[in-house]
Amino acid sequence: xxxxxxxxxxxxxxxxxxxxxxxxxxxxxxxxxxxxxxxxxxxxxxxxxxxxxxxxxxxxxxxxxxxxxxxxxxxxxxxxxxxxxxxxxxxxxxxxxxxxxxxxxxxxxxxxxxxxxxxxxxxxxxxxxxxxxxxxxxxxxxxxxxxxxxxxxxxxxxxxxxxxxxxxxxxxxxxxxxxxxxxxxxxxxxxxxxxxxxxxxxxxxxxxxxxxxxxxxxxxxxxxxxxxxxxxxxxxxxxxxxxxxxxxxxxxxxxxxxxxxxxxxxxxxxxxxxxxxxxxxxxxxxxxxxxxxxxxxxx
Amino acid sequence: xxxxxxxxxxxxxxxxxxxxxxxxxxxxxxxxxxxxxxxxxxxxxxxxxxxxxxxxxxxxxxxxxxxxxxxxxxxxxxxxxxxxxxxxxxxxxxxxxxxxxxxxxxxxxxxxxxxxxxxxxxxxxxxxxxxxxxxxxxxxxxxxxxxxxxxxxxxxxxxxxxxxxxxxxxxxxxxxxxxxxxxxxxxxxxxxxxxxxxxxxxxxxxxxxxxxxxxxxxxxxxxxxx
Numbered sequence: 001x002x003x004x005x006x007x008x009x010x011x012x013x014x015x016x017x018x019x020x021x022x023x024x025x026x027x028x029x030x031x032x033x034x035x036x037x038x039x040x041x042x043x044x045x046x047x048x049x050x051x052x053x054x055x056x057x058x059x060x061x062x063x064x065x066x067x068x069x070x071x072x073x074x075x076x077x078x079x080x081x082x083x084x085x086x087x088x089x090x091x092x093x094x095x096x097x098x099x100x101x102x103x104x105x106x107x108x109x110x111x112x113x114x115x116x117x118x119x120x121x122x123x124x125x126x127x128x129x130x131x132x133x134x135x136x137x138x139x140x141x142x143x144x145x146x147x148x149x150x151x152x153x154x155x156x157x158x159x160x161x162x163x164x165x166x167x168x169x170x171x172x173x174x175x176x177x178x179x180x181x182x183x184x185x186x187x188x189x190x191x192x193x194x195x196x197x198x199x200x201x202x203x204x205x206x207x208x209x210x211x212x213x214x215x216x217x218x219x220x221x222x223x224x225x226x227x228x229x230x231x232x233x234x235x236x237x238x239x240x241x242x243x244x245x246x247x248x249x250x251x252x253x254x255x256x257x258x259x260x261x262x263x264x265x266x267x268x269x270x271x272x273x274x275x276x277x278x279x280x281x282x283x284x285x286x287x288x289x290x291x292x293x294x295x296x297x298x299x
Numbered sequence: 300x301x302x303x304x305x306x307x308x309x310x311x312x313x314x315x316x317x318x319x320x321x322x323x324x325x326x327x328x329x330x331x332x333x334x335x336x337x338x339x340x341x342x343x344x345x346x347x348x349x350x351x352x353x354x355x356x357x358x359x360x361x362x363x364x365x366x367x368x369x370x371x372x373x374x375x376x377x378x379x380x381x382x383x384x385x386x387x388x389x390x391x392x393x394x395x396x397x398x399x400x401x402x403x404x405x406x407x408x409x410x411x412x413x414x415x416x417x418x419x420x421x422x423x424x425x426x427x428x429x430x431x432x433x434x435x436x437x438x439x440x441x442x443x444x445x446x447x448x449x450x451x452x453x454x455x456x457x458x459x460x461x462x463x464x465x466x467x468x469x470x471x472x473x474x475x476x477x478x479x480x481x482x483x484x485x486x487x488x489x490x491x492x493x494x495x496x497x498x499x500x501x502x503x504x505x506x507x508x509x510x511x512x513x514x515x516x517x518x519x520x521x522x523x524x525x
Contacts, residue, residue, distance in 0.1 A: 054371050054525040071521075073302055076374040086372055089365045091315040100312060103305050104373050149374075 003066050005030045005151050005183040006051055011060035013046050020046045022207040023060070030150070031181035033197055035215070037188070038204035039287050044187045045083070047204065048153050052081045064151065077106055080149035082140040084156040088128040094139055095124045098146075105147035112176070113146035119168055133160030141169050145176055153185040166190070170197060191280035195219075201279070205287045215279070222282045223259055226252040227272035235270055243285040254285050302376065306383020307390075309370060316358065316365070317391055325351045329418055342415035344422075351395065355440045359388070359447020363455050368525045381520050385513060388444040396436035400429065424498050431499035442505040445512035452519040
């Protein structure tokens with residue numbers, strides 16, 4: 001496939017005086033798994049709604065598979081957007097949802113859907129509104145996976161799902177993705193759980209893109225230093241500090257940047273412990289408001 | 300393309316809303332009337348048939364909250380949603396009208412169910428020929444659906460505020476109209492005008508209403524968000 005799956009330029013959505021999404025620009029390349037991460041209310045869902053033409057942008061440019069998505073059946077038929085709060089008609093059963101999906105999504109794989117149905121142990125005949133929260137989420141996951149849409153978006157798809165079912169989702173996703181590559185966007189709070197799946201991470205904070213980075217790169221861009229406060233302070237003096245957690249005379253600091261061999265030796269000499277920061281910790285520290293600390297100069 | 304076919308499928312999978320519930324409403328209304336007619340032994344002219352028409356209005360109102368956000372989330376275009384939903388209502392209206400004609404014929408043939416119950420075969424409504432009778436039922440059903448659909452789409456687009464404005468505007472214009480009618484003594488003319496019309500003539504007057512409601516809902520649905 002040529003061209004990008006999604007191109008977003010200066011995309012803005014405001015509600016009166018509130019700007020939910022503020023001049024966001026990014027591109028999604030085809031056949032990659034993206035993580036769209038950020039806190040509640042950061043604007044992730046709004047962005048995804050605009051990409052799928054369910055909400056209208058206030059300004060900015062938006063191209064999905066090279067075209068405007070609004071009322072564009074060529075584009076829309078290639079998108080499957082599964083969201084946490086999806087509503088279904090009151091009288092719909094699980095079977096109704098799956099049957100309709102099979103006609104709506106051109107790449108629908110019935111055999112795969114049936115397999116997933118068994119995996120998630122869903123009762124076919126039961127009404128959607130009588131399903132438990134977790135089962136309700138499973139239906140969305142089955143639709144999202146079996147639709148094999150070239151752009152598949154999961155927005156917090158697993159509310160109420162237990163750890164076993166979530167693991168099942170990740171396994172099926174990665175298995176099917178390796179056989180049928182497509183662009184997948186995962187938006188979630190459970191960053192650690194999905195971090196092994198993600199190839200690229202976009203972090204949204206306060207309606208803006210905070211990080212847009214290859215996941216591998218990102219994992220290597222931060223580490224934590226722990227030791228006595230004075231030793232840590234001297235070590236981080238010239239570095240970009242993203243967090244500080246004092247504990248008595250001790251201090252743990254999160255630092256962005258790569259650790260050179262010389263720095264590693266220096267840390268050893270100072271008796272400091274260096275540890276990797278997980279993607280989740282990194283994002284938590286970058287997006288929590290109180291850690292707006294630069295260069296270790298806070299007194 | 301079968302995009303509109305998909306929307307028809309979306310609605311037709313919901314058999315409760317489109318077939319079972321209206322059938323039950325009309326059926327129970329008929330049954331109650333039949334029992335009363337049977338027990339009382341007097342000839343009854345009833346408006347129980349109205350229930351199916353009222354239901355079409357209700358269906359028009361609830362179809363959007365029930366299915367719009369689902370359809371849009373499942374990659375259906377707004378235009379296809381509108382055309383498919385409208386077409387589905389027209390199809391349902393068509394078959395309901397045929398069904399009502401049949402029941403009306405049965406009612407007449409069975410000498411009003413043997414009890415003198417006039418439920419489906421009513422004077423005035425059944426005055427014209429078959430095509431005219433069909434037109435009365437069909438257009439009334441379709442008009443009521445689109446009326447509800449237009450109300451639903453105002454709510455979809457403008458939410459509570461929209462409904463409030465719409466309600467106030469309707470009340471105000473009705474009041475104004477009433478005042479005009481009374482102060483200019485139009486009432487007699489209006490009654491005479493209506494009295495001269497057959498049910499079929501009246502049903503044709505529903506066409507512009509259907510068109511207006513359809514345009515309003517189409518325009519609003521195109522601009523509605525999830």
